[in-house]
Amino acid sequence: MKVLVMITGSGADEDKIAPTEQMFVEMNAYNQQLAEAGIMLGGEGLLPTSTGAKVVFDKGVTTVVDGPFTEAKEIVAGYWIWEVSSLEEAVEWAKRCPHGDELTSSLQIRRLATVEDFGDAYTPEVAAQEDRVAATIRAQQGA
Numbered sequence: 001m002k003v004l005v006m007i008t009g010s011g012a013d014e015d016k017i018a019p020t021e022q023m024f025v026e027m028n029a030y031n032q033q034l035a036e037a038g039i040m041l042g043g044e045g046l047l048p049t050s051t052g053a054k055v056v057f058d059k060g061v062t063t064v065v066d067g068p069f070t071e072a073k074e075i076v077a078g079y080w081i082w083e084v085s086s087l088e089e090a091v092e093w094a095k096r097c098p099h100g101d102e103l104t105s106s107l108q109i110r111r112l113a114t115v116e117d118f119g120d121a122y123t124p125e126v127a128a129q130e131d132r133v134a135a136t137i138r139a140q141q142g143a
Contacts, residue, residue, distance in 0.1 A: 003090050008076055008107075009077050041081040087109065087111070
């Protein structure tokens with residue numbers, strides 16, 4: 001099963017995070033272990049929320065909020081996509097993740113949905129529509 005592993009931290013701490021060479025060395029070693037085990041399919045770190053925006057939909061009204069999102073209790077700082085045999089396996093790998101002692105963070109693990117998860121709502125028409133989107137993406141990537 002595929003899972004999305006989100007690295008979350010406190011929005012109030014975001015401006016206190018300054019990556020160090022040691023952090024990169026430790027995370028790259030961890031990522032190498034994930035890759036060698038065939039677990040890691042992808043992943044990236046994210047820039048601070050000050051470089052982003054939120055689009056909020058609230059009862060028919062759309063609002064755009066520019067970063068930083070200092071009012072956020074939690075922010076996503078990065079992510080991985082892993083292929084694992086079970087949630088338990090993902091948890092075991094997550095527990096090995098390097099983390100600094102100066103900040104509080106967590107890893108949230110969420111299973112990616114599959115066609116089977118949607119039952120009758122996933123009609124042949126919906127499948128065909130998704131196939132067209134996937135073909136467009138492949139064509140744009142030159143695949």
